Amino acid sequence: MNLRKIRIILAAVFFIGITLLFLDFTGTLHHWLGWMAKVQFLPAVLALNAIVIVLLVALTLIFGRIYCSVICPLGVFQDIAAWLHKKRNRYTYSPAISWLRYAVLGIFIVALVAGIGSLVALLAPYSSYGRIATNLFQPIWMLGNNVLAALAERIDSYAFYKTDVWLRTLPTFIIAAATFIILVVLAWRNGRTYCNTICPVGTVLGFLSRFSWFKIRFDADKCRDCSLCSKNCKASCIDYKTHTVDYSRCVACGNCVDKCKFGALSYAPGKLTPNSKPQQPTTKEDEEVSTNTQHPTSNTQETVSDASRRSFLLATALATTAALAQEKKKVDGGLAAIEEKVAPKRHTPITPPGSLSAQHMAKHCTGCQLCVAECPNEVLRPATDLLHLMQPIMSYERGYCRPECTRCSEICPTGAIKPVAIEDKISTKIGHAVWVKKNCLPIAEGIECGNCARHCPAGAIEMVPSDPDDENSAMIPAVDEEYCIGCGACENLCPARPFPAIYVEGHEQHSTL
Numbered sequence: 478m479n480l481r482k483i484r485i486i487l488a489a490v491f492f493i494g495i496t497l498l499f500l501d502f503t504g505t506l507h508h509w510l511g512w513m514a515k516v517q518f519l520p521a522v523l524a525l526n527a528i529v530i531v532l533l534v535a536l537t538l539i540f541g542r543i544y545c546s547v548i549c550p551l552g553v554f555q556d557i558a559a560w561l562h563k564k565r566n567r568y569t570y571s572p573a574i575s576w577l578r579y580a581v582l583g584i585f586i587v588a589l590v591a592g593i594g595s596l597v598a599l600l601a602p603y604s605s606y607g608r609i610a611t612n613l614f615q616p617i618w619m620l621g622n623n624v625l626a627a628l629a630e631r632i633d634s635y636a637f638y639k640t641d642v643w644l645r646t647l648p649t650f651i652i653a654a655a656t657f658i659i660l661v662v663l664a665w666r667n668g669r670t671y672c673n674t675i676c677p678v679g680t681v682l683g684f685l686s687r688f689s690w691f692k693i694r695f696d697a698d699k700c701r702d703c704s705l706c707s708k709n710c711k712a713s714c715i716d717y718k719t720h721t722v723d724y725s726r727c728v729a730c731g732n733c734v735d736k737c738k739f740g741a742l743s744y745a746p747g748k749l750t751p752n753s754k755p756q757q758p759t760t761k762e763d764e765e766v767s768t769n770t771q772h773p774t775s776n777t778q779e780t781v782s783d784a785s786r787r788s789f790l791l792a793t794a795l796a797t798t799a800a801l802a803q804e805k806k807k808v809d810g811g812l813a814a815i816e817e818k819v820a821p822k823r824h825t826p827i828t829p830p831g832s833l834s835a836q837h838m839a840k841h842c843t844g845c846q847l848c849v850a851e852c853p854n855e856v857l858r859p860a861t862d863l864l865h866l867m868q869p870i871m872s873y874e875r876g877y878c879r880p881e882c883t884r885c886s887e888i889c890p891t892g893a894i895k896p897v898a899i900e901d902k903i904s905t906k907i908g909h910a911v912w913v914k915k916n917c918l919p920i921a922e923g924i925e926c927g928n929c930a931r932h933c934p935a936g937a938i939e940m941v942p943s944d945p946d947d948e949n950s951a952m953i954p955a956v957d958e959e960y961c962i963g964c965g966a967c968e969n970l971c972p973a974r975p976f977p978a979i980y981v982e983g984h985e986q987h988s989t990l
Contacts, residue, residue, distance in 0.1 A: 481731030492553040499610035499850050500618040507888045517603040518678045520890035523841050541689040542682050546728040551602040558664035566708035570716045578680045585677040595866035598844030607845035612653035616642050649859040668711030673726045683725035690746045695720040699741035706733035818874045819975040827871040827983035830905040831886035831897040834986045842868045842893035848885035873965035904990040908963025908981040910956045916978035919951035929954050929967035929979050937961035
């Protein structure tokens with residue numbers, strides 16, 4: 478089996494695995510495939526995963542930029558888009574645009590250090606693919622699941638269940654769609670243009686690959702200057718006229734070795750010792766190629782490029798949330814539709830338990846959307862402010878952060894959301910509830926309610942008389958901020974419409990009870 482076939486098989490395994498990781502809404506695949514996200518280069522760097530970093534650097538120093546053509550999902554995605562082009566032998570050599578590559582890398586590093594998450598998210602390759610998969614591919618996957626669920630229901634089968642398909646945020650969707658279109662057009666026309674001019678990870682690995690042990694090497698004595706290597710190099714890094722390869726751009730895909738008919742190219746370690754006697758054409762096809770190379774045609778090529786009180790709280794929370802699983806929000810017999818609820822204006826966004834603080838989240842998150850795609854409670858969604866664009870924040874219109882769920886902390890590959898145990902999550906304060914008197918049904922409508930107090934898993938809300946001197950006055954909620962953890966159960970289950978009478982204000986720095 479040659480280099481190209483081995484590379485395609487490994488690339489397919491990684492690409493399908495990572496794609497399924499983003500498509501999965503059941504919360505099962507991350508137990509087996511979560512490691513694929515954690516071996517991506519930038520997430521490993523941000524998570525300070527020394528083992529993965531060392532392995533990837535060693536892999537590059539030995540085999541060249543195979544990370545870009547095997548492990549990186551965005552790289553493989555571009556290869557698929559390029560493969561769809563019907564015209565073959567369509568590439569040509571072009572010099573590296575080094576000033577652009579290193580300028581983008583410099584901007585990326587500055588944004589990373591300064592915590593400008595939106596810019597980091599736009600340039601990070603793994604994150605770009607994550608947004609595409611979450612915003613474009615996952616809805617299609619979920620719609621397909623819903624069709625199967627409808628069909629299964631007809632035969633009394635519960636093999637599938639319906640799930641909501643909804644738009645997290647419009648800006649992120651637009652960015653994902655624009656990225657998809659740009660990448661497909663560039664790859665379809667010119668192969669690896671994005672990887673070799675914009676991608677900061679590609680630039681770093683490209684620098685290292687100059688010193689790799691295994692490389693694509695020329696045997697000038699065997700070369701017939703047929704140009705097939707250059708015409709099939711999607712990185713546009715092979716100059717057949719001078720028998721040179723720009724190793725900073727070569728992704729070791731093996732296309733050139735596979736296409737060379739004279740054995741003039743090989744993927745080998747060390748220096749290649751050329752034969753003294755050129756190999757002569759042995760077939761009619763080879764003779765035609767050899768003859769044609771003496772008079773190269775002038776066809777124009779398209780170019781461009783993550784103690785006891787606690788036990789008591791945990792038990793209370795689990796018992797409460799279990800009772801809420803099938804809860805229907807009712808007021809005087811009427812249902813309160815989720816779609817009618819409007820998110821309150823928060824002064825401080827809420828970040829998930831495990832993210833430690835808004836600052837920690839900003840400096841470690843690349844906006845890959847994996848936590849958003851995996852959140853079973855539909856609480857996480859991409860931020861829309863320019864500084865933290867596409868980084869996850871919490872909003873409680875569609876659900877609340879259930880104390881027994883720690884999935885986002887389990888799958889975050891960058892360490893932006895650190896692993897948190899269930900018993901620790903129930904004591905982590907990510908925000909506090911704020912009561913809005915004018916929206917509260919007992920005050921505004923004279924209706925008895927108490928949903929927020931009944932369903933608070935932390936026991937932080939108590940119903941008290943609105944007039945302490947009148948026991949028959951309307952009962953209103955009183956929030957004990959010392960015990961409130963900001964889970965959002967009160968806000969989510971509040972029947973007031975369109976604005977809830979109680980909402981959660983985020984904490985810049987998380988604390989514990």
